[in-house]
Amino acid sequence: MxxxxxxxxxxxxxxxxxxxxxxxxxxxxxxxxxxxxxxxxxxxxxxxxxxxxxxxxxxxxxxxxxxxxxxxxxxxxxxxxxxxxxxxxxxxxxxxxxxxxxxxxxxxxxxxxxxxxxxxxxxxxxxxxxxxxxxxxxxxxxxxxxxxxxxxxxxxxxxxxxxxxxxxxxxxxxxxxxxxxxxxxxxxxxxxxxxxxxxxxxxxxxxxxxxxxxxxxxxxxxxxxxxxxxxxxxxxxxxxxxxxxxxxxxxxxxxxxxxxxxxxxxxxxxxxxxxxxxxxxxxxxxxxxxxxxxxxxxxxxxxxxxxxxxxxxxxxxxxxxxxxxxxxxxxxxxxxxxxxxxxxxxxxxxxASRSVPTAVLVALNNDDSWSAAQDVAAQLRGRGIATEVAAKAEKFGKQIKFADRRGIPFVWFTDDDGKHQVKDIRTGEQVDADPASWEPSAEDLHVRITTA
CATH class of the missing domain: 3.30.930.10 (Bira Bifunctional Protein; Domain 2)
Structure with a gap:
């Protein structure tokens, strides 16, 4: 303002x-x-x-x-x-x-x-x-x-x-x-x-x-x-x-x-x-x-x-x-x-609790993983979770910083063996996750308007 x-x-x-x-x-x-x-x-x-x-x-x-x-x-x-x-x-x-x-x-x-x-x-x-x-x-x-x-x-x-x-x-x-x-x-x-x-x-x-x-x-x-x-x-x-x-x-x-x-x-x-x-x-x-x-x-x-x-x-x-x-x-x-x-x-x-509606950024291991990342994003969006996919396979630290600048609370990782993990970049906590069932907390699912 x-x-x-x-x-x-x-x-x-x-x-x-x-x-x-x-x-x-x-x-x-x-x-x-x-x-x-x-x-x-x-x-x-x-x-x-x-x-x-x-x-x-x-x-x-x-x-x-x-x-x-x-x-x-x-x-x-x-x-x-x-x-x-x-x-x-x-x-x-x-x-x-x-x-x-x-x-x-x-x-x-x-x-x-x-x-x-x-x-x-x-x-x-x-x-x-x-x-x-x-x-x-x-x-x-x-x-x-x-x-x-x-x-x-x-x-x-x-x-x-x-x-x-x-x-x-x-x-x-x-x-x-x-x-x-x-x-x-x-x-x-x-x-x-x-x-x-x-x-x-x-x-x-x-x-x-x-x-x-x-x-x-x-x-x-x-x-x-x-x-x-x-x-x-x-x-x-x-x-x-x-x-x-x-x-x-x-x-x-x-x-x-x-x-x-x-x-x-x-x-x-x-x-x-x-x-x-x-x-x-x-x-x-x-x-x-x-x-x-x-x-x-x-x-x-x-x-x-x-x-x-x-x-x-x-x-x-x-x-x-x-x-x-x-x-x-x-x-x-x-x-x-x-x-x-x-x-x-x-x-x-x-x-507003964040500047974008996105709750999750799906990170890329490499450029070839973009299609698989889109599959993960589609599963999350299908259950009402606003999701973006990273555009470039940069170092994970850079991808996390990108999410932080955007105000996105979670970053999703998939390793070469197909194992999924999600990281809360505010607390640093990283846990195993399944794109077919994982849910963010109710407070993080949507942007919240908080009053003074």
């Missing part, structure tokens, strides 16, 4: 680091599948119009075009990447917008509510820094309905993510949860009609502080001192139980949408207190910058590593996907896998 990348914002892992990332990905996949989520993958490219129809992130989208354009190249099929042209092509910046398009196009083939998980690369033109990359992996889960989607899925998604994150080699975490209906209803109730604008200002609280947010509310949205004060009082409310409900009502604001959001958030927190105690926090400062969220919104932080930013975020979107009069409401959360793995590696929260 200390090495300098040749191109900032595009992380690449060494083999031992990649094994840690694979452990994270496998853990997430297994958890998602245990809860019945099916895997999909969408294309890396979408049209600019598709990507930008919700949210203000056009400065972060990478346009796509060929280096040399044909005179008759049609826009949207390799033509000039012009963000003003909705048919121009661009790389997706998240997995939610492409998923909404996927649902609309494949609605006739999907069973609703449709539960999907998606683990894929995305690209975003941000300034590279710790926790922020230009190319990174996300792991998303979503449930989408046809026409309607019961609110209970908002609760379930939060619990699944809490379970998935609990299985990873990371510090303690908190899902900070709010509800856009609650926030928008409150702002409307105090007379601030530009609720998306208020949300965008509140979303900057942690970056610029309450005083500057208050100035933004007054200068850009025309809020009075009292309105700005009430908006900030709402954002200051946090609780690990449902006590936030009375704290909000104590502010004296009345609005039907506010009441609806309060009830929804109360259900999420109530379920989390029971099934994921200590992992969820009602935090009424959470806004989420993208405009497509309509209800529950979530951001997740590692305790003691809050400066890293959110490692998992998302929420409810009721209007992102539609086909004519047919609506496909959904709720989903996205884990920033690359952000998590970067912190796991830099803080050594987890390490």
């Amino acid at each position: 200390a090495r300098t990348a040749s191109l900032s914002g595009f992380p690449e892992w060494l083999p031992q680091e990649r094994l840690v990332e694979l452990h994270v990905l496998d853990t997430l996949r297994k958890t998602f599948e245990l809860h019945g989520f099916a895997s999909i993958e969408t294309r890396a490219v979408e049209t600019v119009g598709q990507l930008l129809r919700k949210g203000e992130i056009d400065k972060e989208v990478y346009g796509l075009s060929r280096l040399q354009e044909d005179d008759d190249a049609s826009v949207g099929e390799g033509g000039k990447s012009d963000k003003g042209d909705p048919n121009a092509l661009a790389l997706h910046f998240d997995l939610t917008v492409p998923f909404a398009r996927y649902v609309v196009e494949n609605a006739g083939y999907l069973a609703f509510p449709f539960r999907r998980y998606q683990i894929q690369k995305v690209w975003r033109g941000e300034r590279p820094q710790e926790g922020r990359a230009r190319e990174f992996t996300q792991a998303d889960i979503d449930v989408v309905g046809d026409g309607e989607l019961p609110f209970r899925y908002d609760v379930e998604i939060a619990l699944v993510i809490a379970e998935a994150l609990s299985a990873l080699p990371i510090p303690d975490f908190r899902l900070r949860i709010n509800n856009r209906k609650l926030a928008e209803g409150f702002y409307r109730g105090i007379g601030l009609t530009d609720t998306p604008g208020v949300l965008r200002s509140i979303d900057k609280l942690e970056k610029i502080g309450p005083e500057k947010v208050a100035e933004l509310l007054k200068s850009e949205l025309g809020a009075s001192d009292e309105q700005a004060s009430l908006a900030l009082q709402l954002a200051a409310i946090r609780s690990e139980d449902t006590s936030f409900v009375e704290q909000v009502r104590a502010l004296g604001v009345k609005d039907d949408l506010l009441e609806e959001g309060l009830i929804e958030l109360e259900q999420v927190i109530e379920a989390a207190v029971q099934r994921a105690p200590g992992k969820v926090l009602a935090d009424l400062s959470i806004a989420r910058g993208l405009d497509y969220y309509t209800g529950t919104v979530v951001e997740t932080v590692l305790v003691g590593h809050e400066q890293l930013g959110s490692i998992c975020s998302g929420g409810r979107y009721d209007a992102l996907a539609s086909k004519g009069n047919r609506k496909f409401p959904g709720v989903g959360l996205s884990i920033g896998v690359t952000r998590l793995v970067s912190r796991i590696l830099s803080q050594e929260f987890a390490t």
